[in-house]
Amino acid sequence: MSQDERNLEKKSDHIQLTSGDIAPLWGGYFSDSMVNCVLKHFLHTVEDNEIKPIIEFALGLTIEHLEFTNKLFKEEEFPIPLAFTEKDVNLNAPRLFSDGYMLLYLRHMGIAGTVSYGMALASSSRQDIRAFYNQNLKTAAQLLEKSTAILQSKGILTRSPFIPYPDSVEFVHKESWLNGLLGDRRPLNAVEITNLYLNIMKNSIGQALMLAFSQVAENKDVIAYIVRGRDISSKHVEVFSALLRDDQLPAPTTWETEVSNSKVSHFPIS
Structure with missing residues (x-):
């Protein structure tokens, strides 16, 4: 048919x-x-x-x-x-x-x-x-x-950073404010802090996951691909964390230590 x-x-x-x-x-x-x-x-x-x-x-x-x-x-x-x-x-x-x-x-x-x-x-x-x-x-x-x-x-929930409440309402008067993360930058605002925190957490979870996968994968090409992804996540964590620390704000911890040293093929990929 x-x-x-x-x-x-x-x-x-x-x-x-x-x-x-x-x-x-x-x-x-x-x-x-x-x-x-x-x-x-x-x-x-x-x-x-x-x-x-x-x-x-x-x-x-x-x-x-x-x-x-x-x-x-x-x-x-x-x-x-x-x-x-x-x-x-x-x-x-x-x-x-x-x-x-x-x-x-x-x-x-x-x-x-x-x-x-x-x-x-x-x-x-x-x-x-x-x-x-x-x-x-x-x-x-x-x-x-x-x-x-x-x-x-269990006391292991990582919260986004606390910041002081503003004393008053403020308005943006210059377009250059939008580029304030470059050069002589202004302090981070709550929206930026939140997005940095969430992106660090997301990349940290992926970083640990790819570390685990790279340990147990068997194909060399697959391992190289996973390691490349792990390194990209690690770089993102490093850059985003530095932005928070530059404003004296805490950055979330990473989770690589939560991966065991097992080398057995948990997820067979060939």
């Missing part, structure tokens, strides 16, 4: 996926399949009984996402992405990350989810896709809250 004949058999009120529907579904499928492998390793090696239920919650979400997208693509006769599977994680490998790093990773999942699902909701037009991302937004916020609360209770 030709594609035209198949299209004729579909319901007359069927709405084809738009590019705004396809893009986040396609990208999300790869992301969920990769995170699924990482979370399975977390679940197999976590020691803290407070953290384990949050990993199980997050893993359940990635499974739901993959099932929804698989079903949708099949119904639309859209090619299923060739993504990560259970063959890409070795559950017999020893522990690679500390419980603290696992919890921080879960919080980052919540942060990234609220951002990416909000953008996906804005770009999607079909009702079933919008409902999917509406639900994902809610569960990402739940994951963020659960992980943040445990980090806080």
